[in-house]
Amino acid sequence: MKITLTETGAPLVDQIQDQIRGLITTGILPAGQRLPSVRQLAGDLGVAPGTVAKAYKSLEAEGVLVSRIGSGTRVGAHASATPRDVLAAARALLAASKRDGVDLDEAIRVLRAIWSD
Incomplete structure (x- = not known):
């Protein structure tokens, strides 16, 4: 671990x-x-x-x-992994953010801003 x-x-x-x-x-x-x-x-x-x-x-x-x-x-038996598609999208966001110099806080702000769309 x-x-x-x-x-x-x-x-x-x-x-x-x-x-x-x-x-x-x-x-x-x-x-x-x-x-x-x-x-x-x-x-x-x-x-x-x-x-x-x-x-x-x-x-x-x-x-x-x-x-x-x-x-x-x-x-725990009820603990579960994030669906693969969501994990893949998160990894894509990570890669794009690092490439474009966007830090974690800004990426989270973007997600929060578009979450209710």
């Missing part, structure tokens, strides 16, 4: 949650997939285990993850 933390000012817990959600919506982490243990992921990321535990607990409260003693933490 590839998670990269940055010093953007966003709390580490939020970064971990957002990236796990992203891995699920892109289909990289399918329903039922086992995640690394809290200690394992904390060690991999160089953060305190409590930080990862808090992220996992929050995602569990949302129904994205399911934790069971003895079987670890897994992607």
Whole structure:
């Protein structure tokens, strides 16, 4: 599982949650997939285990993850990937935005502006 933390000012817990959600919506982490243990992921990321535990607990409260003693933490059965067409369009938007020098905030503003059309 590839998670990269940055010093953007966003709390580490939020970064971990957002990236796990992203891995699920892109289909990289399918329903039922086992995640690394809290200690394992904390060690991999160089953060305190409590930080990862808090992220996992929050995602569990949302129904994205399911934790069971003895079987670890897994992607919830109802967590689903984004449809392929939507993902392909998002990738196309990413490529066009990078090519034309449009940053993420501007791309999001464009999507929000045309969403109600």
